[in-house]
Amino acid sequence: MTIIDVKSIKVTIPIQATEIPMELVPPDGKPAGVVNITFQCGDIAMAASFNGKSFKKQMKKVEPGAFAVVQGKLGPGNQLLECGLVIQPPKPVE
Numbered sequence: 756m757t758i759i760d761v762k763s764i765k766v767t768i769p770i771q772a773t774e775i776p777m778e779l780v781p782p783d784g785k786p787a788g789v790v791n792i793t794f795q796c797g798d799i800a801m802a803a804s805f806n807g808k809s810f811k812k813q814m815k816k817v818e819p820g821a822f823a824v825v826q827g828k829l830g831p832g833n834q835l836l837e838c839g840l841v842i843q844p845p846k847p848v849e
Contacts, residue, residue: 764829766801768794772821772842780814781807794825794835803827803835813842820845 781787787807794801803825817823822843827835 766827766829768825770823772817772823780811801833801835803838805838813840816842
């Protein structure tokens with residue numbers, strides 16, 4: 756087997772936006788801080804930390820049928836680094 760040393764590994768996690776608990780969203784009037792989530796897939800778990808302000812802004816876009824995309828770099832200990840969250844609204848039915 757050939758091994759190629761790489762600088763980083765990009766991870767993209769697509770999920771239904773409604774699977775992210777709304778209670779993780781920092782309340783209005785409170786400091787946003789950091790939002791921590793662990794994503795589990797079989798035997799693999801990845802811990803992710805999000806900027807609370809940008810997380811809150813994206814979560815305001817959640818509606819039925821919306822899709823969430825989590826992206827980041829895989830770091831030591833299955834830590835997801837430089838995480839971002841994007842909520843994609845459902846496509847309108849024509």
